[in-house]
Amino acid sequence: MTVALVAGFMTLLDVSIVNVALPSIRADLDLSPGGLQWVLSGYALTFGLLLVPAGRFGDARGRRDVFIAGLAVFTLASAAAGLATSALWLIIARLVQGAAAGVVNPQVSGLVQQLFEPRERGRPFGLLGATIGISTAVGPLLGGLLIQLLGAEQGWRWIFFINVPIGIAAIVLGRLWIPARSPEEQERESLDPAGVTLLGVGVFLVLLPLVQEREWQGPAKWLLLVAGLAVLGGFLAWERRFARRGGTPVIELGLFGMRSYSLGALIGFFYFAGFTTIFFIYTLYLQSGLRYSALAAGVAITPFAIGSAVAAGLGGRVVNRFGRPLVATGLALVAAGLAATVVALHFVPGHNAGWAAALPLLVAGIGSGLVISPNQTLTLSEVPVRRAGSAGAVLQTGQRIGTALGIAMVGAVFFNRLATNGGSWSLAFRTALLVTIAFVVVALAAALADVRAAHRADAAEATKSPHREAARVG
Incomplete structure (x- = not known):
């Protein structure tokens, strides 16, 4: 589990750590705005592309070997990115890196399903949720620290090089510690x-x-x-046709007949559409708007990371006791913390904005910790172990598409507001944050729908039980 979490941390860290390094990369490699976009978004694109096929392949052929192969490619691609001497070289390395991350991540959630009984999965999923929250939030801080210590020219390269020794260690230890498939699991299923x-x-x-x-530019792209x-x-x-003919489909569509899975996937989609955009627009606001250094911008985001890490560990322990209401509580805290951030920055829009937003972001981080890992635990709770990788990959693919949708929509609002209001970074950030809050509120509505459905099911079961008892006695 330690090896899996370290690998998951590395692959998710590379989603956010590059944000603070973009100015340094642009200056060193003379990247165009389009090139910078591909360095940032190309990773997310290929990451999302391979999640489900890799999850299905791990289910069918064994998760350990797929995990190690993906990790090896990720480590090599990280080294290649750090050695890049041209824009094209770096973009290709990032695309390969993202694809390898898409291979590794479904195996992590699949291994939790494989290695732990259902009642035991809360804690490991809590650790996984903490890993997701910390890796996303601490990325700008770690990137800023490396640039501060090593300088702009070498600092951005070490953002990638740091993965190499960790990746090598994880490959060796993964081979030693992650169990191989047992002989009875060696059935070779169709991969469709x-x-x-x-x-x-x-x-x-x-x-x-x-x-x-x-x-x-223009609307044609939406075609x-x-x-x-x-x-x-x-x-x-x-x-559907492939399954009727006796094949094993890439995605078992019957999973979406489970309320826990379908509503949990919906919550993840909308929450990630809001959650990851916070760091995207906040980093831009602090560095470009308020002229924070990369390190100072990373420090400003740290309260969210701390709150998320602490709450994720707690959420993993108590999720089986409280269920989906715990997720709803977390979403309400995130919405409240972000709303308080909007208010704080309205009254403190200048250079002290980072301090003014610290406490509200801590509250939002605590809420986030109660959302990610508990939601993943509950969403995958009824999934058969033999489909754990592909089911977790479908969940993550929804999160990646949600992230891309959120960044596109929130980014559009942010830059449009900036262009039409005389370059007011504070107003642009606060307006974009309202869109982020809207995504979180939609996720909250889905969580509350699940809570209400569960209450109705419990009430119906309680009504049936006395009749069953009476029939048995009669």
Whole structure:
């Protein structure tokens, strides 16, 4: 579990750590705005593209070997990114790095399902949630620290080099500690290549206009989104046909018949659409608007990371006792903390904004810790272990698409507001944060719907029980 969490931390850290290094990379490699966008978004694109196929492959062929292979490619791609001498070199390395991250991550959640009984999964999923929260929030801090210590020219390279020794150690220890498949698990299932292809093309067409929203002007790009949705519709039709013919589909559509899975996936989609955009726009506001250094911007985000880490550990321990109401409570805290951030920055818009937002962001971080890992635990609680990798990958793919959608929408509001209000960074940030809050509120509505449905089911069961008892006695 330690090896899996370290690998998960590295791959998710690389989503956010690059943000604070973009000015240094642009100066050193003379990257265009479009090139910078691909350094940042290309990683997310290929990450989301391979999640489900890799999860399905791990289910069918054994998670340890797939995990180690993905980690090896990720480590090599990190070294290549650190050695980059041109924009094209760095972009290709980031695309490969993202693809490898998409291979590694489904195996992590699949290993939790494989190694722990259902009643024991709260704590490891709590650690996984803490890993997700900390890696996302601490990325700007670690990146800023490396740039501060090593200088702008070498600091951004060590953002990638730092993965190399950790990756090598994780590969060796993963081989030693992660169990191989037992002989009875060696059945070779069909991998449904046609389904994998349709899903990959569909996800690519959906993600591409979202990650390129600011670079591709005009409405024509959204035709790709429409085409992607059409391809995904074809994928669903193919999966039903393939299953009827006795094959094992890439995604078992019956999973979405489980309320815990379908509503949990919906919560994850909308929460990640809001959650990850916080760091994107806050880093821009602090560095470009208030002229914070990379390190100071990272420190300003630290309260969220601390709150998330502490609460995620607690949430993992108590999730089985409180269930989905715990997730709803966390979402309410996130919304309240972000709303308080908007108010704080209205009254303190200047250079002290980082201090003014510290306490509200701590509250939002505590809420986030009660959302990510408990929601993942509850969403995967009824999933069979043999489908743990692909089910977790579908959940993560929704989160990646949600992230891309959130950054596209919140970023559009942020830059449009900045352009139309005389360059007021504070007003642009606060307006964009309202869109982020809206995503969190939608996730909260889904959580409350699950809570109400559970209460109705419990009430119906309680009504039936006396009749059953009376019938038994009679």
